[in-house]
Amino acid sequence: MHVILVIAIPLLVAIIYQGWRSTRKRQLFVRRLFWFELAVWFAISCYALLNGAYWLLILITIPFLDSARSTFRKSNEKDLLQNFVDDPRHCGQCEYDLTGNVSGTCPECGWNIPDENTMIEDDNWTKWWIKWEIGYLEHPQKQLHFHALLGLVSIAIGPWILLSDPHHPYFGYTLFLVALFALLFLNCAINTIRIWAYIKKQRDSSPD
Numbered sequence: 001m002h003v004i005l006v007i008a009i010p011l012l013v014a015i016i017y018q019g020w021r022s023t024r025k026r027q028l029f030v031r032r033l034f035w036f037e038l039a040v041w042f043a044i045s046c047y048a049l050l051n052g053a054y055w056l057l058i059l060i061t062i063p064f065l066d067s068a069r070s071t072f073r074k075s076n077e078k079d080l081l082q083n084f085v086d087d088p089r090h091c092g093q094c095e096y097d098l099t100g101n102v103s104g105t106c107p108e109c110g111w112n113i114p115d116e117n118t119m120i121e122d123d124n125w126t127k128w129w130i131k132w133e134i135g136y137l138e139h140p141q142k143q144l145h146f147h148a149l150l151g152l153v154s155i156a157i158g159p160w161i162l163l164s165d166p167h168h169p170y171f172g173y174t175l176f177l178v179a180l181f182a183l184l185f186l187n188c189a190i191n192t193i194r195i196w197a198y199i200k201k202q203r204d205s206s207p208d
C-alpha cells in the first residue's frame with residue numbers, strides 16, 4: 001500500500017502544480033488523466049479512513065478537489081488567448097481556420113482576434129529547469145506573495161509531520177513526506193527569487 005502512496009502523492013502534487021489553464025491542449029490531457037486521479041484519490045481515501053490518517057485524507061483531498069475544479073472549468077478569455085498563441089492559424093475560441101482573415105474577428109463565432117504582439121504568461125513559467133528567465137507575468141506582485149507564502153508553509157509542514165508522528169511504523173515514509181515538502185520549499189524559494197528578479201528588471205527598464 002505504501003508503494004502506491006509513494007507514487008500517488010508526487011503525482012497529485014505534480015498535477016496541482018502543472019498549471020491552472022483550461023486551454024484546448026490542456027483539456028484534452030487533463031480530462032483523460034482525471035479518471036486515473038479519481039481512482040488514486042479513492043484508493044488513498046479508503047486507506048486513510050481505515051487507518052485513521054485524517055491528515056493524509058486532507059492532504060490528498062485538497063489537490064484532488066482543485067484538480068477536479070480545474071479539469072472541468074470552462075475556458076476563460078485568457079485560455080482562449082493561450083489557444084491562439086499556441087496555434088495562431090486557428091480561432092482561439094472555436095478553432096475555425098483563420099488563414100487569410102484580415103477582418104480582426106472570427107467569421108464563425110465573432111471572437112476578437114488578438115494583436116500579433118500580444119503578451120501572454122507562459123504556462124510553464126514556474127518550471128525554472130526549462131527556462132530560468134521569466135518572459136512575462138500578468139500579476140508579478142501577487143505571484144511573489146503567493147510563492148513566498150507557499151514556501152514558508154511548506155518549510156513549516158516538514159517539522160510538523162516529524163513532531164506529530166515521530167514513532168510512525170514506517171518512518172522512512174515520514175521522511176519521504178518531509179523530503180517532499182523540503183523540495184516544494186526549494187522550488188518556491190527559487191521561483192520567489194526569479195519573480196523578484198523579474199520585477200526588478202521591469203522597474204529598471206521602465207522610463208520613470
Ligand SMILES: [Zn+2]
Pocket residue numbers: 091092093094095096106107108109110111
Ligand atoms: Zn471562432
